Structure formats: structure tokens, C-alpha cells
Amino acid sequence: MAKKKTEHKRKTFTEAIGLNNIINDKTGFIAGLILLCVAIYICVAFFSYFSTGAADQSLVTDLRPGEVENTSRVFQNVCGSLGAIISYGLISRCFGIPAFIIPAFIALCGLRMMGAYKKLNLTKWFMGMALVMIWSSITFAKALTPLMGDQVYNPGGDHGAFCVQYMENLVGTPGLIAILVIIMLAYLTYLTSETITVVRKMINPFGYIRDKVKFTVVHDSKGDNTENIYDDEVVIEEEPVEPTEYVDPTLAEPIDLPTEPTIVPQEPDSLYSPNGGDKTKNTAEKEGPGFEVEEEKVEEKANSKTLANNNLPLTPINPREPFTKWKFPSLDLLKEYTSDSKTNYVSQEELEANKDRIIKVLNDFGVQIRSIRATVGPTITLYEITPAQGVRISKIKNLEDDIALSLAAIGIRIIAPMPGKGTIGIEVPNAKPNIVSMFSILNSRKFQDSTMELPIALGKTITNEVYMVDLAKIPHLLVAGATGQGKSVGLNAIITSLLYKKHPNELKIVLVDPKKVEFSVYSPIAKPFMAAVEENEDEPIITDVQKVVKTLKGLCVLMDERYDLLKAARVRNIKEYNQKFLRHELNPEEGHEFMPYIVVIIDEFGDLILTAGKEVEMPITRIAQLARAIGIHMIIATQRPTTTIITGNIKANFPGRIAFRVGAMMDSRIILDRPGAQQLVGRGDMLYLNGADPVRVQCAFVDTPEVENITKFIANQPGPVRPLEIPEPLSEDEAGGGGALDTHNLDPLFEEAARAIVVSQQGSTSMIQRRLSIGYNRAGRLMDQMEKAGIVGAAKGSKPREVLISDEVSLDNMLLSSVDK
Numbered sequence: 001m002a003k004k005k006t007e008h009k010r011k012t013f014t015e016a017i018g019l020n021n022i023i024n025d026k027t028g029f030i031a032g033l034i035l036l037c038v039a040i041y042i043c044v045a046f047f048s049y050f051s052t053g054a055a056d057q058s059l060v061t062d063l064r065p066g067e068v069e070n071t072s073r074v075f076q077n078v079c080g081s082l083g084a085i086i087s088y089g090l091i092s093r094c095f096g097i098p099a100f101i102i103p104a105f106i107a108l109c110g111l112r113m114m115g116a117y118k119k120l121n122l123t124k125w126f127m128g129m130a131l132v133m134i135w136s137s138i139t140f141a142k143a144l145t146p147l148m149g150d151q152v153y154n155p156g157g158d159h160g161a162f163c164v165q166y167m168e169n170l171v172g173t174p175g176l177i178a179i180l181v182i183i184m185l186a187y188l189t190y191l192t193s194e195t196i197t198v199v200r201k202m203i204n205p206f207g208y209i210r211d212k213v214k215f216t217v218v219h220d221s222k223g224d225n226t227e228n229i230y231d232d233e234v235v236i237e238e239e240p241v242e243p244t245e246y247v248d249p250t251l252a253e254p255i256d257l258p259t260e261p262t263i264v265p266q267e268p269d270s271l272y273s274p275n276g277g278d279k280t281k282n283t284a285e286k287e288g289p290g291f292e293v294e295e296e297k298v299e300e301k302a303n304s305k306t307l308a309n310n311n312l313p314l315t316p317i318n319p320r321e322p323f324t325k326w327k328f329p330s331l332d333l334l335k336e337y338t339s340d341s342k343t344n345y346v347s348q349e350e351l352e353a354n355k356d357r358i359i360k361v362l363n364d365f366g367v368q369i370r371s372i373r374a375t376v377g378p379t380i381t382l383y384e385i386t387p388a389q390g391v392r393i394s395k396i397k398n399l400e401d402d403i404a405l406s407l408a409a410i411g412i413r414i415i416a417p418m419p420g421k422g423t424i425g426i427e428v429p430n431a432k433p434n435i436v437s438m439f440s441i442l443n444s445r446k447f448q449d450s451t452m453e454l455p456i457a458l459g460k461t462i463t464n465e466v467y468m469v470d471l472a473k474i475p476h477l478l479v480a481g482a483t484g485q486g487k488s489v490g491l492n493a494i495i496t497s498l499l500y501k502k503h504p505n506e507l508k509i510v511l512v513d514p515k516k517v518e519f520s521v522y523s524p525i526a527k528p529f530m531a532a533v534e535e536n537e538d539e540p541i542i543t544d545v546q547k548v549v550k551t552l553k554g555l556c557v558l559m560d561e562r563y564d565l566l567k568a569a570r571v572r573n574i575k576e577y578n579q580k581f582l583r584h585e586l587n588p589e590e591g592h593e594f595m596p597y598i599v600v601i602i603d604e605f606g607d608l609i610l611t612a613g614k615e616v617e618m619p620i621t622r623i624a625q626l627a628r629a630i631g632i633h634m635i636i637a638t639q640r641p642t643t644t645i646i647t648g649n650i651k652a653n654f655p656g657r658i659a660f661r662v663g664a665m666m667d668s669r670i671i672l673d674r675p676g677a678q679q680l681v682g683r684g685d686m687l688y689l690n691g692a693d694p695v696r697v698q699c700a701f702v703d704t705p706e707v708e709n710i711t712k713f714i715a716n717q718p719g720p721v722r723p724l725e726i727p728e729p730l731s732e733d734e735a736g737g738g739g740a741l742d743t744h745n746l747d748p749l750f751e752e753a754a755r756a757i758v759v760s761q762q763g764s765t766s767m768i769q770r771r772l773s774i775g776y777n778r779a780g781r782l783m784d785q786m787e788k789a790g791i792v793g794a795a796k797g798s799k800p801r802e803v804l805i806s807d808e809v810s811l812d813n814m815l816l817s818s819v820d821k
Contacts, residue, residue: 025115029113031110032109032110036106039106039110040103041079044079044083045077045078045086045087049087049088053087054152056075056076056077057152059074059081094137094157094159095134095136095159096140097156098132098137099157101136104129105126105129108120128187137156138156138167139160140160141154141157141160142164142176142180164176301445316582317594319506319582320505323717323720326717327717328501329499329713331442333709334437334439334442335437337437339436340437340443342434345377345378345430350430354407358385358406358426362396365395365402368388369385369391372385373385375462376430376464377430377463377464378430381428381462382462383428384425385424385425386424387424393416400414410679412679414426419692419693427462433681435701436684436698438493438496438700438701441493442496444466452468454498454502454507454633455468455469455498455501456470457700458493458494458699458700459686459700460697467688471635472633474656475633475655476654476655477635478635478658480639480658480659481658481660481671485662486683486684487660489701490660490699491518492702492707493700496702499529499714504719505594507596508531508599509530509531510555510598510599512541512542512548513603514608520541521707524711525714527721527722528714528719528720530723531726532724532725534725537722540723545608546612546795548612548616549612551726553619556622558632559622559627562595562631565592569585569592573629573630577595581595595630595631596631597633598631599633601634601637602634604637605645606640609644609645617650620634621649634654641670642667643670656689657672657690658687658689659686659687660684660686660699661677661681664678672694684698684699684701749774753779754791756768758791758808762800
């Protein structure tokens with residue numbers, strides 16, 4: 001058997017001469033340090049030359065033997081004779097003042113060799129700095145020479161003076177100026193395209209100012225004239241045409257793509273003609289499933305920068321009094337991304353490649369199909385396939401992993417069958433997902449014209465439609481998903497939607513933030529938009545567990561008070577009550593008042609359950625069961641979708657569910673009662689469920705700087721000066737009729753539990769559970785009785801209580817005195 005020849009890799013030039021053994025990280029650092037010092041030395045010499053150049057001029061131009069050593073100290077330059085010679089050569093004889101670019105480039109070379117800027121492209125820097133130096137030399141020689149007076153050097157050096165003289169002789173002074181301007185603009189245009197915009201503004205300043213003026217468009221719809229004012233100061237009435245800045249680009253027509261002739265013949269009526277213009281159907285002459293790319297639905301954009309509805313009800317009472325001058329946030333506070341104007345999220349090549357792979361996988365397993373329809377969304381493309389006659393749906397459903405392997409993509413999800421359609425859907429993530437900004441969601445007529453009581457704009461669906469829900473009809477929402485998949489951004493999108501549409505008199509928010517950092521950005525709007533118990537008015541964003549419990553119990557008290565008012569008003573819900581109040585049908589002297597909606601948003605609900613348990617779950621369950629009619633709605637979020645956190649009571653009373661990506665199918669079943677969330681791609685990809693089938697939505701992205709802009713704007717508005725006060729809940733002492741210990745109703749295990757606490761000097765409820773083998777509720781009641789008896793102190797959150805009795809003798813004396821009383 002012949003011996004296989006080994007291939008020898010060709011050596012580079014540095015390897016051939018052995019230079020790579022010499023140049024390494026250490027030698028490069030030392031060489032770079034030397035170059036940096038040389039650059040600093042030259043700069044110092046240049047600066048010294050400006051003051052000592054005249055004294056050293058005669059010595060440099062007529063050097064004599066031995067003068068270079070400067071033994072007699074005849075050179076005045078602080079860098080000695082060498083500095084004087086270098087300065088004279090580069091400044092006077094060469095480039096003048098722009099010669100400073102030379103040591104600057106040497107310094108860049110030194111930093112590059114030292115490894116400080118490893119990605120520095122020295123070739124580009126050399127070409128750019130050389131061009132700037134030559135151009136500056138000529139410009140300085142032309143422009144600064146008359147201003148410099150009698151200097152020993154020309155500001156542009158001998159090079160600049162020569163070039164100016166030569167070019168003026170050739171093209172004259174106007175030609176020289178024109179050449180310099182053209183070179184400058186060409187170079188700046190190469191650096192940044194903003195140069196073109198600046199030049200256009202300079203050429204036509206009046207046109208630029210005219211374009212900045214906002215105008216009013218008068219629409220004539222069904223005989224009614226409605227005006228949409230963009231700017232209060234300048235209003236120009238135009239003909240009834242659509243504003244150019246809001247017209248969406250024309251979408252491409254559907255394209256018919258050829259496929260492999262290996263599947264059943266295509267039905268004639270399922271292909272569109274690829275010729276533009278009319279979308280007429282034609283007969284497919286080739287065999288294979290037809291492939292149709294559905295036109296992306298483009299939302300009609302808002303016709304005003306302010307999205308809130310200013311049409312107040314024609315009632316004797318204005319619900320926004322006394323803050324009638326309140327200004328709602330505008331779209332200018334949000335960031336507009338380049339993807340907002342996109343209409344084609346996926347290239348035709350990617351669509352065709354995915355289609356071919358799907359067909360191949362199905363064909364390999366003997367599944368025949370008749371047509372494929374692609375619906376392109378911002379992050380997901382839905383491929384709807386129509387199976388041939390006799391193909392079982394379960395057969396395609398079982399190929400989910402094989403299709404994912406073929407497409408080499410995560411997040412493949414098969415919907416079999418599609419609700420209301422005779423097709424099977426395959427959701428495939430796009431190769432390049434696009435950001436769905438909050439600007440693009442709120443800048444839509446759908447959001448602006450919404451008449452929902454509590455509108456929430458969640459994002460965009462696969463069909464590129466803005467997806468909105470009414471929190472007042474949900475009425476409570478559960479948000480869950482793994483860490484880092486978009487829950488916090490989703491909560492910010494929900495709050496932003498409400499702030500853009502609701503007046504402070506119409507909405508109050510209760511924020512619970514156990515992590516203490518998620519909702520801190522909303523602290524500037526605490527006074528106009530938040531609600532809190534009296535002791536929390538200085539810090540309405542609740543971070544302490546005990547304050548959470550007190551606030552929730554206070555909301556229960558408020559709920560009961562509101563129901564009493566509804567009963568007295570003979571109405572069934574908050575909407576009917578407010579309408580009656582605004583029509584003067586209710587007497588304020590009898591306690592009636594306009595009721596704002598209250599939205600309670602709890603982040604990290606799992607942490608509250610772990611630390612407070614039933615104390616938190618019970619009031620939340622009661623509010624979720626009863627508070628819909630009186631306008632209190634809850635949104636809870638957790639990153640731990642387990643049965644201990646999302647209990648049966650929570651799931652039963654939170655019909656609205658949002659699931660971001662989770663790690664396991666079991667987590668998805670806990671959130672949605674079905675699989676699917678484990679197949680999401682993350683980064684805001686979510687499933688919304690409120691009824692039969694979940695809807696896949698790409699959550700709107702709102703960044704922290706945008707939220708800060710909104711809160712600063714709202715904080716500067718003339719609004720309420722303090723949060724809405726939530727009633728104080730009844731304390732256990734008040735509810736029990738006094739603070740004294742009732743010895744007749746003591747738990748039989750009270751004495752044993754008290755001795756266990758005193759002996760261990762640990763006031764822990766869990767310790768009582770373990771010692772006495774009892775449940776949490778009974779242990780909690782024992783601890784409350786011991787607090788009334790003065791054995792332990794008040795609760796300190798998750799920490800053990802302080803034990804106030806030091807020994808058993810003191811405990812016995814205290815118990816005897818209680819019995820005597």
C-alpha cells in the first residue's frame with residue numbers, strides 16, 4: 001500500500017526568516033512604548049519650536065561640525081539639537097502646523113503595538129491622516145499666511161506654500177478654493193452620510209424649515225369634518241390628503257415560486273399570478289404544491305402625536321377636573337427603530353429555502369401536500385400547508401422534531417389543525433428577528449381609536465397586526481416565563497400603554513417590586529398615578545413583604561366600600577356607577593365620588609409566596625374573585641411557574657395568561673394548561689391565552705430611557721400632589737375587640753409552644769410547626785396569641801420574632817398572672 005504524502009503548509013515571510021520568534025507580545029509592547037515616547041518627544045519639540053524657532057533658525061540652516069552634539073548649549077529648543085532639527089524639517093520645510101499629525105500617527109502605531117487598540121486599522125488611519133495633513137497644509141498656507149505676520153515658518157510649511165503658488169498659477173484663487181472645498185466634502189461624505197443632509201440644508205434652508213412645520217389635515221368622513229392637529233402653534237390647512245410621513249410603502253405582490261415536481265398536482269385555484277397588477281388566479285402547469293406568500297398587513301398609522309382620546313363625555317361633571325390642562329405623553333418620547341418602517345422582514349431566498357426543506361422532510365416520510373402559504377411576521381413566519389386527501393394530521397404532528405432538525409432552527413411549533421381553517425400551521429423563526437418597538441405599536445390608528453376601558457398594546461402577531469386587549473374584560477392577568485425572556489419588558493409595555501391613554505383621575509396603579517429595582521423607574525409618577533396606604537405614601541412602590549400584605553388587605557377593604565357604594569347607587573359595575581355620578585344622579589354628600597380604575601402589578605410573585613405564603617395568596621384570591629365589577633384588576637408575574645407558586649386558586653381566578661419562553665413542557669402546562677411555551681424563541685416571543693386557543697405575539701420593546709422620558713414628562717404635568725389613599729386594613733387587635741389576651745380562647749398548645757419559644761429563644765413559626773407537628777395556620781395563630789401575651793415581639797418579615805421572655809421562671813409568673821386576671 002502506497003504511503004500517503006503529507007501536505008506541508010507554506011510558511012509566511014515572517015516565519016521563513018524567523019521573525020515570528022522575535023516579534024511577540026513582550027517585544028511588541030516594548031516597541032509600542034518606544035514609539036509612544038517618540039511621539040510625545042516630537043510633540044514637545046514642536047511646541048518648543050514655536051517660541052525658539054527664530055533663535056535656532058540660523059544654527060539649523062547652517063550646521064557646523066560638532067554643533068549637533070550641542071555641547072555649548074547653543075540650541076534653545078527644550079528637546080535639544082535633535083528636537084530643533086526635527087521641528088525645522090517637519091514644520092518649516094514640510095507641512096507647517098499640520099505636521100502635528102505625524103507624531104499623532106506614530107502614537108497610534110505605538111498603542112496598536114502595545115495591544116491597547118488591537119482592532120485599529122493602521123492602513124485606513126494612515127491614508128486618512130495623510131490626506132488631512134496635505135489638505136490642511138495647503139489650506140493653512142492660503143488662509144493663515146496673511147494673519148501670521150513675520151514668522152520664521154509658513155503656517156502650511158514650504159509644501160503648502162509651493163502647492164498654493166503652483167495651483168494659483170494654474171487655476172487661480174477661485175479654482176484653488178473650489179478644489180479644497182470639493183476635497184473636504186468628498187472626504188466628509190466618505191466618513192459619514194450626514195454630510196449630504198447638512199449640505200442640502202445649507203443649499204435650501206427654507207425648504208428644510210418648511211418641512212419642519214406641522215400642519216392640520218382635514219378629513220371628510222361621512223360628511224363630518226374632523227381635524228387632526230399635530231402642533232398647537234402652527235396650523236396650516238391643506239387639501240384633504242393623507243400626510244406623507246404616515247403613508248406606508250407599497251407592498252410587493254404575491255409571488256409564485258416553483259417547487260419540486262414530486263408531490264401531488266397543484267389545484268388550479270391556489271396559485272396567484274406572479275405578474276404584478278391584478279391578483280388574478282391562473283392554472284398551474286407544473287406539478288408540486290403551490291407556494292403563496294401572503295401580503296403583510298400594514299397597520300394604519302396614528303394621525304396625531306398624542307394618542308389619548310380627548311373627547312370627554314357630555315355630562316355636567318368633567319371627570320378630569322381639576323386637572324383639565326393635563327397633557328398626555330406624545331410619540332416623541334419613544335424611540336423609533338429602523339425596523340419600524342420595514343415591510344419585508346424575510347428575504348425571498350429564505351422563504352423559498354424553508355419551503356423546500358419542509359416539502360423534502362414531509363416527502364421523505366411519505367406525507368403529500370397540495371399547497372403552502374407563508375405569512376411573514378417580525379420574528380416568526382407561519383407556513384400553512386394543505387395536506388393531500390387521506391393524510392392524517394397526527395402524522396404531520398409527529399414530524400415536529402424532524403422538521404426542526406431539517407430547518408436547523410429552534411422554536412419550531414406545529415399547530416394542527418389551524419383554528420377555523422382547513423390547514424396545518426408550521427411556525428418557523430426568522431433568521432434575523434426584528435424589533436417590534438413600542439413606537440410602532442402606539443403609532444397606529446387601532447390604538448389611537450381604541451375605546452377600551454384599560455387598553456393594553458402587547459405587540460404584533462405573525463400577520464404583523466397590532467395586538468391589543470382590554471384589561472377591564474380579562475379581568476386579571478398572569479405573566480410567567482423563564483429568566484431573561486422578556487417579562488419585565490412586557491410589564492413595562494403594559495404600564496406604558498395605560499399611561500398613554502388614561503388620565504390620573506381615571507387610573508391608579510399599585511406597584512409591588514420585591515426585587516426593588518424593576519419598578520424604581522416609575523417613582524417620578526408616584527403622586528399622580530399611584531395608590532398606597534397612608535404609611536407608604538412617601539414610597540408608594542412597595543418592596544417590603546409586610547407592606548404588601550397590608551396593602552392587599554387595604555384593597556380588600558376598599559373593595560367592600562366600593563361595593564357598598566354600588567349597592568346604594570343600584571348599579572352593577574364601575575362603568576355604570578361613574579356614568580351616573582357624572583350625570584349628577586348621585587349625591588357626593590352621601591359619600592359618592594368618581595371611581596378610578598386600580599391596576600395592581602406584582603413582579604416576582606413567587607418570592608412573595610415563599611416569604612409570606614397564605615398571607616399574600618388569600619387577599620389576592622379574594623380580590624381576583626370579586627374586584628372585577630368595582631374596577632380593581634391584578635397583573636402578577638413570576639419566573640417560577642411551579643404548582644406551589646401558581647396554585648389552583650390563582651389559575652382559576654386569572655383567566656388571562658401570558659407565557660414567555662420556559663425550559664420545560666411541564667412549565668408550559670402549568671401556565672397555559674397546554675404545551676407550547678417551551679418552543680418559543682425568547683426575546684419577547686410569547687403566547688397570550690384568554691379563551692380557547694393561544695395567540696403568538698412578539699412583545700413590544702420599550703427600553704429604560706424611553707420609560708424615563710415618559711415618567712419625566714408626566715411628573716412635570718399639573719396633577720395630583722399625593723397618591724390615592726388606600727384604606728387602612730383592620731388590625732387583628734381591632735378585629736378581635738381589644739389587645740388583651742383572651743385566656744378563655746387560648747389554643748390548647750399555647751403553653752407548650754410558649755415554653756418551646758422561651759427555651760430556644762427563637763421566635764419562629766416554622767420551629768413551632770416542627771416541634772408540635774401542626775400546620776402553618778395554627779402555628780401562626782399561636783404566634784399571634786404569644787405576641788398579645790407579650791412573649792414575642794412583632795413580626796419582622798421573614799426573620800424570626802424577638803423573644804421578650806428570658807427564662808421559664810418569668811414565663812410561669814406571666815402565665816399565673818394572666819390566669820388570675
